Amino acid sequence: MAELILNQVSKVFEQNRVVDQISLNIPQGSFVALLGPSGCGKTTTLRMLAGFETLSEGELRLGNQTLATAKTQLPPEDRNMGMVFQSYALWPHMTVAENVGYPLKHRRIPSGMYQKKIKDALETVEMMPYAQRYPQDLSGGQRQRVALARCLVTDPDVVLLDEPLANLDRHLRASMEESFRAFHQRTGATMIYVTHDQAEAMSLANQIAVMEKGRLVQWSSPEALYHQPKTQWVAEFIGQGSILMGKKAPENQTLTGEGVNALFHPTNERAQSAFLVRPQHVQIELINASLPQSAALTARVISQVYRGERYEIHLEMPNQQRLQAFHPMAVPIGATVSLNLTQAWSLAA
Incomplete structure (x- = not known):
């Protein structure tokens, strides 16, 4: 051979x-x-x-x-x-x-x-x-x-x-x-x-x-x-994930930690870089509508699919960007959740 x-x-x-x-x-x-x-x-x-x-x-x-x-x-x-x-x-x-x-x-x-x-x-x-x-x-x-x-x-x-x-x-x-x-x-x-x-x-x-x-x-x-x-194109073709636009960052790097959420902060004036965020790196928590909302990142639940071992949650952020998350339990459609993004991959321009 x-x-x-x-x-x-x-x-x-x-x-x-x-x-x-x-x-x-x-x-x-x-x-x-x-x-x-x-x-x-x-x-x-x-x-x-x-x-x-x-x-x-x-x-x-x-x-x-x-x-x-x-x-x-x-x-x-x-x-x-x-x-x-x-x-x-x-x-x-x-x-x-x-x-x-x-x-x-x-x-x-x-x-x-x-x-x-x-x-x-x-x-x-x-x-x-x-x-x-x-x-x-x-x-x-x-x-x-x-x-x-x-x-x-x-x-x-x-x-x-x-x-x-x-x-x-x-x-x-x-x-x-x-x-x-x-x-x-x-x-x-x-x-x-x-x-x-x-x-x-x-x-x-x-x-x-x-x-x-x-x-x-x-x-x-x-x-x-x-x-x-x-x-x-490859990011969207391989596996599940969401492409989010966020603050300018170095290309082709894995970003982790608290700084990931800051990339997509609502106060960012202009999104300049594209990021791949996998569903397993999106943590969500239901927000009580009667209490003040202090979460930096929030999203609305627009749909969900039961996959047996977990739910696949589809979310929309206030700036109309959409992403997916995995969650062990069903979440009410239309509910507002807080987001914690634990990892993102910065894509080449």
């Missing part, structure tokens, strides 16, 4: 720049998510890696081997990559074992080794008891495991996954996420996982490439992406 390198990779369809100069160095053995909304270019990027799409510009390399440039293209079968599709792409007339063994057919592998590779791949995804069944006799999660085993059977350097959980219900998605984590730990393969679901990306990947309109906007660990987004 070797480092996977994307150097200024672009793809243009009829003068529409779908992927725009993406550059990434992906260490071997990484679990990387390509994350972004529909139409951002993440699947096209994956298809270029697989060899299903040509490059308009740039270069792809796996270690010292050039996979593709704008003028040359190594065929998919020579890249030692495996791909798992959203639709599973299993042959309905073949058994599970036959589907898994299909990529080996043209490699002239001796019969004994052929059977062993199929057995090992099926055992890795815990599907050996279903070897003689047909795809139509399996659940969605089981079919996805078969597709993963078929990918694994050729010992790929890189595993490409194109929204593999999109067709599964929530329970199966959670189960398959654990399967992907276990698969990655057992094989040590480099995994590139395309998704528009931030929760999937955050729970599976050790590095995330966030894409918007064909461009790479941030390349970070899940923790850094959540706590230190580089742009307002």
